[in-house]
Amino acid sequence: MLIILMLSTVYNGRYWVFFTDKGNQKGNISAQIERVAGLYPSVTVERRMKAMGKPADRGDLPVYPPYIDSLKKLGFKPRYVSRWLNGVSGLLPEDMVNRIKKLPFVREVKRVATIGGCFPYIPKPLSYGKQETNIKLMSIDKLHNLGYSGKGVRIGVFDTGFEYGEGAHEALDMIDVIAKADFVFPDTIVQDGDTIIVPDTIVSYEQGEDYREGTYPNCYAPFCCQTDHGTMVLSILAGYAAGSFIGVAFGADYILAKTEQVYDREGHHVELKVEEDNWIRAMEWAESLGVDVVSSSVGYRDFQDTTGYSYADMDGRTALITIAAESAYARGVIVVNAMGNVAGGAPETSIVAPADGEHVLSIGGVEMEIDSITGDTEWVWCSEAAAGPVIRIDTFSINPLEIDTVYIIKPDLAAPFYAQVVNPEWRTEFLNLPGGDTLSIPHYISGGGTSFSTPYVAGIAALLLEAFPSLKGNPDTIRLALTSTASRHSSPNYYVGYGVPDALSALNFLGEPEVVYKEKNYILPVYPNPVRINENSVITIPFVLDNNDYVQLKVYDSGGKLVYYKDVGFTLAGRNYIKWVLGDLRPGVYTIIINTGFTRLRSRIFVLK
Template sequence: MRYFVILAFCCIQCFVFAQKPGRYRITFADKENSKYSELRPEEFLSPKALERRAKYNIAITQQDIPVNQWYIDSVLQYNARLCNSSKWFNSAIFECDSATNFSAIQSLACVQSIEWVAPKHKAQPDATQLQQEPKHVVPYSEFYSATHDSLYGNSIRQIKLMNGVPLHKAGFMGQGMTIAVLDAGFLHVDSASAFSQAWEEQRILAYRDFSGANISVWNEGYHGMAVLSLIASYLPKTMIGTAPQARYVLCRTEEGATEYRVEEDNWTAAAEFADSIGVDVISTSLGYSEFDDSTQNYTYSHMDGKTTRITIASNIAASKGMLLFNSAGNSGDKPWKYITAPADSDSIITVGACFLNGTITSFSSRGPSKGTSLKPDVVALGFYPAILKSNGLVQVSGMGTSFSNPILAGMATCLWQEFPHLPPHTIKQAILSSAHRYFVPDTVYGYGIPDFERARFILRMGMLQQTFDKAEVYPNPFRQILQVRIYASQSSKVSIRMYDMQGKEMLYKTFQMNTLLQTIEIPEAASLSAGMYTVFVQFDNEQQIMKVLKK
């Protein structure tokens, strides 16, 4: 009787499969008899990918071995079509129809499981006509020496909020770094003037549709175009992206017309591709919780940093030495309210959205995740940034964490460019430590808005290992404004007192220290008479005394 039940169940499965054309995830049993070996990684990983692994002491394992091609071919012979594959999960997505012999596929010894994940792909072409922004010929060097912000046009809004201009002026605009953008297509990116500089300099290294639909990534997907514009645009005096000199890999993983779990497989395949060719940073402005097939829906309990397929894939991608950024989501004012996968990953920098004045938007998804880290991690401008519209023109418009995320990802890429010897987790920690609410984080802002000049200082000074309070005054001697730079190991109330040589108190200031590093200007010091003064900086548990000369 037991055997009859099992046989009946298998027959029912085959019947259901045969009646339901679409895309199926087939997981394979092993990676035996592969033509690849961990001892010959150069056969499946690029020199840049191998360099990254060597730099951060990351081992090559069975997980890196591609899916056995013989297993894939075994399935293809039964009228299935390959869409993509995943070496990390040892699986592949196949499109099947009524001619597919599921019974034969199920009987293959190499097949572990078969799962329907989506119907056939549905295209969503965009007929928006392209217009061209005029392009001013301005060499990059002018940004390094500019004494004003006019070269940025309206994009100065999003960059200045994070104090990113000094990083660009120092010559760090993404050169030599590679960013993969995983999105829903890249409408007009092949021809819009905002990206012409990248094409001319051959910095768009690769583009691919990972849905398996084999359609042009340039014919649909305004969302991806907008996201990329925030990183890669080079339209001096109109719009400058946050990493305009980086190299880019464009991966279409999202399917705009529908929402099914197969998009997690698409994303995984793209992330594996990015890893294999040596990408440094992955920027994703996507999130998954609810699907067109409600049986695929996730609940909030699934947002634990380790359950959904795309979150597991994100964790693996980060373990390969890449730095990942993901939008928090736009559900803050909706019933769901919280972040979605893969933003729940502890390995990802999850980015919320704020207004230009620094306050949080109502739509920015809230944390916490059920994982071990606070979510979101940080926030950036997500309400009316300067952005490229579907017609190719720049406007200050749009809203969403989809836009705050690439703004931050591009800026972080420039930071890592300055400190290429540091591992990704150190760059991540510097970004979090630089944020304006570092000592008072919450599930709305995370650690707040990063300050990239502060992050640079933190990395230069090795402050991430600091466990003490410290202050310094500068310039010394001074003539006009005196500045006090405060380093703190925790949130504390700090007071500054200044005395003349007779012991008379000349000024007093007090403030709450919410960041790891803060600079306090004392303009009142300009009115002091010339001479020597003593500055007392009082922390919660200790005091520092310094001499300063006024000329």
């Protein structure tokens, strides 16, 4: 009897493989770097020129393909390739690890671990007053009053996913999202016999991949859905509903990346998971699109395989995600990351990467303390927020045996630990359910964590960049303005760093703003723009009024002919929007004019076939 034994390769984990070089490129290296620089948009090049003095460097050159091919011959299955780290992550047979380590072009092999998150949701009674207190604590309202809302600034948000746009929450229906990618549930394509991972663009709920537990209207508990955490974080930055909720940078352009998994594909509720290479890939992608500020409410520390990073590894040099964050900083990106929350009652053991990065703005948490006798209030460190410092061991070049222990203040800044956020499980469809008008499903809920502290500071950074656009690509100056004017700028500590930022003081620290709004009424970017004409084409015209006013909308073609008129009528102060159905409009350039009792606001839209 002939017995055929069929064996299959066993892949026990994902690994990063780092290379010694990029193939010792031959020819004119400068010409190769110049070609790579030509692939980036102008906004990316401009920021890099300010930060690096050049549009690209060797770190932007592609990883040497023959090295990856050699790995594949040994059974390696590539997943993500990182130019900055000069490495590739993917599946690797356990019995091939040592063999690959011995290859002459391999510098190091590290396991990619699944990591437990540390950003719990803590329910509290709904109170819009608490959100107003947070905004005013940091003088964010003062910058809003000057007309700043983040216009022209690109903010990247890395999290679990996001629900926004028409039909989602009322405060998230007008966000200007210019790019989005899903690094958790990407698509796979077969190319030249290899399975290639390609991020798709579904960052909201995705049938069959994300899992939404339960059915409406019962599902509005914390982390009921894959996208809940990211949606709540996004609302602090970008949310806007007149009279109910105002985010920090509601006028910014957003680049959204889904990098964390909450549920498995069968719908089982699992520990919040993060994969380091998802974040690294997202950072390189967002940076290539010209991101100015990255708000990251995720952290890496405790791996599922119990290896993880130790407190000693939180030195700003060891964790791969920290190295990637520092690479983004070197290219002019302001990276703002949560410090993490306390695990096991020991704040010093709870700091997470990349918050340990020297140039990463790591954010801790404060809460309001009320004196039981006097009733006076004071913002103090929240004991549930992780503390520093970062401890780094340096070796003197003169005597290699002599070491120097450096203590780096972390967090850099602190912001409110507790915040009002949108209820991510609320949808406009509730209003159409039987009895929907009486359902006790709140529009807004409260939560806690340094996850929520982080977007406040990222938003302030965006407001400052709007006022001083020449500082794009200069994260050090923004950092200096924030830390030099924060509440503990003269006596920083390892619990709140330099303290709570003051947006108005930071603005004044930078001098006379380059952008000054004479009028407090203005039009935000019209979207989509350009727009392709069809019978269902609709554009949204968002605008902000300083006071209640009467509004008219007029649209003119390139020849000055009035093609559309709408008497909008009495409109409340704050952010508003007008929907315009294009109908049978001809392709061309059109001028949009919004008339109020005091001002005339202008914008343009490009209509394509």
